Amino acid sequence: MIVALLGLHVVVGAATLAFSRRLGRLGLVLGAVPMVAVVAWLLSAAGGVLDGRPVVGTLEWVPSLGLSLDVRVDAFTFLMLLIVSGTGTLVVAYAWSYFGRGPEAGRVAGLLTMFAGAMVGVVVADNLLFLYVCWELTSITSYLLIGIDDQKAEARAAATHALVVTAMGGLVMLAGLILLGQQAGTYSLSGLLSSPPSGTVTSVALVLILVGAFTKSAQYPFHSWLPGAMVAPTPISAYLHSAAMVKAGVYLVARLAPAFADTGMWRPLVVSVGLTTMIAGGLRAFRPFDLKQILAFGTISQLGFMMVLLGIGRPETTAAGCALLLAHALFKAALFMVVGVVDHQIHSRDIRELPQLGSGWTSIKVAAVVGAASMAAVPPLAGFISKEMAYGSLVDGTGGDRLVLVGIVVGSILTAAYSIRVAVALVGPAAVRTEEPAPLVAPSPAVAFVAPPVLLTAATVVLGTVPLVWSGLIDSASGALNQWSPTHGPHVHLALWHGVGPALVLSIVTLAMGSTVFALRRPFARWQAALAPRTTGAEVYDGVVARVLSGAGRITAVVQSGSLPVYVAVILATAAAAPTVALVTGGWWSGWPDAYGRIGQLPVAALMVVAAVAATLATRRFVAAVLLGTVGYGMAIFFVIQGAPDLALTQFSVETLSVVVFLLVLRKLPDRFEKPAPAMGQPLRIVVSLAAGAFVVVMALAASGARTAAPVSQEMVEQAYPKGYGHNIVNVILVDIRGIDTLGEITVLATAAIGIAALARSSAKPRRSGVEHHRREVGG
Template sequence: MSLLALVLAHLVVAGLLPWVARWNRRAAFGIAALLPAATLGWALTRLGPALGPGVSESLAWAPALDLGYTVRLDALGIVMIVLVGGIGALVLAYSAWYFADDGEEASRSAALLLAFAGVMLGLVLADDLLTLYVFWELTSVASFLLVGQGGLHRANRRAAVQALLMTVFGGLAMLLGVVLLGQAAGTFVISEIVAAPPTGGAVTAALALILVGALTKSAQVPFHPWLPAAMVAPTPVSAYLHAAAMVKAGVVVVARLSPGFADRPQWWVPVVAFGLVTMLLGGWRAMQETDLKRLLAFGTISQLGFLMVLFGTGDRIAEIAALTMLLAHGLFKAPLFMVVGAIDETAGTREAGELSGLGRARPGLAAVSALAAASMAGVPFLLGFLGKEAAFEGVLHPGGPRGWLIGVGLLVGSVLTVAYSARFLWGAFATKPGVDAVGAVAPPAGLTVPAWIAAGAGLVLGCAPPLTDALAQRYAAAYPAADAEEAGYHLALWHGFSVPLLFSAVALGLGYLLHRWRARAATVHRALRFPITAERSYELVVAGTERFAVRFTGRVQAGSLPVYLGVLLATVLLLPGVALLLGGVLPEDQRLVDALMQIPLGLGVVVAALVLPRARRRFTAVLLLGAIGYGIGGLFVVDGGPDLALAQFLVETLTLVVFVLVLRRLPAHFDARPEVSPRRAVQVRKGALAALVGIFVAAAGVVLSGVRQQPSAVSAQYVALAPETGAENVVAAILVDFRALDTVGEITVLMVAIAGTASLALATRYDRRPRGSGSGTPEHEKELLG
């Protein structure tokens, strides 16, 4: 089985699941879980090649344009398959017991979750920017559908729209950055770009645009509000998309490009700065939340900021820590979401103030939560501890102000992580004075076993560092080591007494004290509350955009054809017109006249165009329009385009016939002149706009026709393959063979036009309206013809 087949299989099976769900809901989730699990098993069998040169596959769909679908399985890909495939299989199995038997969300969610797993798999394995972008946008669409569910609830609709607006905005910026980077590098293959990174101003702009996309998808400040809002989605969706998989997309993009650009300030400075701010803000907000899902959501934001910092620094040890924390985060955050879902299903609430005594009533849930939360806090013998200690070592080892500044920032963020981890356990399972103990029933095994598997994996990998170290070392090999100590660093439970170990101990101690002082922290939070938050800013931007759209539409959609035409022409001048003025270069060998016949034909077109606005009779205006069209057709003949001339003559003839038939039912003259003539200033503005647009069209035609100095690769293929069609003319071969469907469509359009013309002509035979109206009378015909 190939990588390409795995991605396609997810999408195909997802399309069949709704029919399976109608028969048996749990069977649908079970079948859906098998494919991600099989993907994980297949990837582990390719572990050797993946840790070596990597496993690459490509499928060319436009070789002449160097466009194809390229995927690559390497160390980073293996880690992401563990999250996408392994956690995905557990979440799908969990969903079989979470969704109601008769709920409509079941069949929809099973198909969408599996489809999301497929597109996310394509994203994390993509080795070219265009492929990555396609799957990037597909994950946004899948997230929109999963968060919105059936669209029956306002909160779901609002959260889905907010997530879509945020991520699509970043995606559009990222698309422009992808194009700029690919053009500057001469290739869109990520591994080739990283091996020989390009330079220049365009590359700097491309990196900034790509980072906008990465920051929005991974919920970095100030684009983070969509993630807590998305917690209205069902818990399995939150556990998969918003903890283990989708929110890692931006982190994966940074991880893919960092080996080539991490040494550049325009890359690592914004990544580290936004990451640190996000880690601190997310951790602080998580401490203040009482809804357990929102607490975990802000904790996810904080952890994503942590990952951004590590992947952005470019230090070899920090990259080892980054890959370790990437794996650890999925293994401890997904089971915590699953536990919240189990609590909500059995206790009927997930508010910390309403839960009391649940730890004694359900010690199994408390134990798995403690295991996962301890890994999140960085307690020894768990995978989170390995990652955090390596992170402290990575940022502190180089020394200097930069290293200590980042190190202190990570320490403060880790203190907050310990605090909200303790707050989660206290809020969910502690016995609270004055609060009645909840009477939660025992959750089914389907809601607890997947959480135990994920949290237990964090314990196993934490106690066996070499398993994760092999993956982390392979990814970090792309970063040069500054000294022998950095080159020889490996994940381990004990590195001796060191500053990183001290930082870990300080984080655990101060974090626990901060949790004990949570009342004082809440007081400080209320005192520091600002009137304008990120969520409020989003609301103001959306509302302001709507108001601007209403006012702008009211101005330009005024019911006036000249206004519509003026807006369109002004837009042409402001966008491509400015670009042509700044970057257009006239061809050096441009000649004014190529053939003598161009002169009379061109003069005839110009004279007819100048006389046309002065015409007062409709029939005269139609004849002048026809003269312009026939003159352009004559230029086509002179320039060697008889096929274009024929089409032009045909269109002009049909148009003239239609106009004549229509004019028989209209007054001979245009509307009488108004008593008050248009202002001179209005006429001058219209004339100036028309003249500028005409100059732009002429200049664009000259410039664009001279840009290409030789036939394109596609044109060369047309010429090479034309003899096989039996045609003696390459244009005929293109129209009849290579663009057959397009040609059939054009013929259909012409047939519709001919049928419409014939219908108008035949309709006059049945005109029985009174002749007294003046329309169609002999007097009218005489006036019409002059």
């Protein structure tokens, strides 16, 4: 069933894109169908999946490469699908009001559906190569979504930035997946996790995979693409950058961590990168004044938090990470939607310009406060429960765990501070007052526009006040990651009140310190500006791209010098050098062949050698062309001696035509050769020529000695008369056995002849100006 749902995303997305102009925003209704279908299927399969009975399926794709569409839905996949498809459904409903009757609604609907299908593929894939294919499809579709307004240079640049970073990480990850699959002897994700390989190769593979996960989930130092992606319309940001795409890297780390967290550099690398991202993202969220930029850096910080919890690979932190995955999707998607409503109605996201929202904005203000409060981990909301679980999972750990806890507390204090900043900007008094304030009338948003963020924040409240609603889901999801059955292993019980303990004290301290940081935001901002690095991640990316393009230009200037001798030398040298290693190490030598077949070949061979050497020494172009023709005629005589008159006749004809063409062209050139340029002097030409010639000889010997089966030509000789009714074997081969090949060659030659004739005819006619042509047409 899940394979059919994947196909439904592709079909509906493609159809919506194809008819986007006609459908308009009706395409959003069509695009929501696959997402709603996934949610409906999840509800129907919830009992079995959450009880530890995964749904599996397979569809053979390329068996010889180990590539098949293996899918597996366990409880953790269930959680991810609920986030991807549930949030996606609300985003599509939100986009209905956001885009209105604009022409881009249909395109956005089609691309969102295609992206959702790719994301579903990532989380259900049970084959590493299939996972990678879907992984890259999310990069491609996100590129198209971020750059949906392709008339803006800023949107095109941001889309390219995101694609370059995530695709680069994807290629590195592919190398890691292949190494891991080869080391494990299987590309099945579930099989690999049940019997994880070990060793140096596995450690290297895991580091490569982590690079791909870090780039996709915007971890430092690969984070710079995410703030730039905020140029996309808000529905796209609410989906891709809070609930879907940025969670892909976190998902992969969560899948692999229980099996590989103790391998090599996994835990130190994941924890250090995650904590750096959490703290640096939190600090950076204080600098911008654009609400989407603040939320973008907040998302980066929260992704680092999730990376730490799920990357440690222990049951307690895994359960806290699963709870944070769901809580973050709810409050961050809601906040993005709230900002989108404000931007849509007021046409500004700058917190210095926002007016005080009136009574018609009550629902939006409530949604903003609840979403920001959940992000800051204020009780009794889902964000508080997940944060307290995170504190509790580390507070009783080892010394290393307590160091990690300190980093998380620091990051959480920053999270609370920028959460207050967002809430105050949206519901507080107007940030800017002019001397003569002009009342700004902000039209109240429609109910359909407000409904999706309100539903998300309502879910945040319900999950926080009634933890039993999602306790079983988090318990099953973390159990699936740790490969526990529902009847064995420790269980997770979510609760709003666990009594007074270290986790609760840390939660209170976090909120108090976050409020203090916000109250001291001006001196804090000055301190941060003084210590902040002068170069941003986006500037580093721009510098790297500029240097790559500059280096490519310099290399192109060298290798594309405009000199035909240089081009030919590079081609010949490459052809001679590339297979040399294989020939030297392959054990191909089978002994020298006979020196000659018939005595008549010796004088002809001597003539060809003399002519070839003389051609290299000739100083006049005409003499060199004639000597080259002599070599070709010698080859035709070889065919005659070997008893192949048709081949000899063909060789004579081709060689004659070649010599004639040479001589016709040489009429336009100086009589003598020019002195070779220093870059391609005579000695270098001789070396390249000798190397290419020697390589051809060695290849001929290797090919003749490497044959493992009877040549097909022998069968052609035997079947020439019985099948082709001809004694002339060459003619039968050309006309009957390889007739289609001959037809293709004739077609190519005829096409080339027609093109040459047309060029010759057009160049022979004098060109008329447009005025002369007009006079000719009207008879003037």
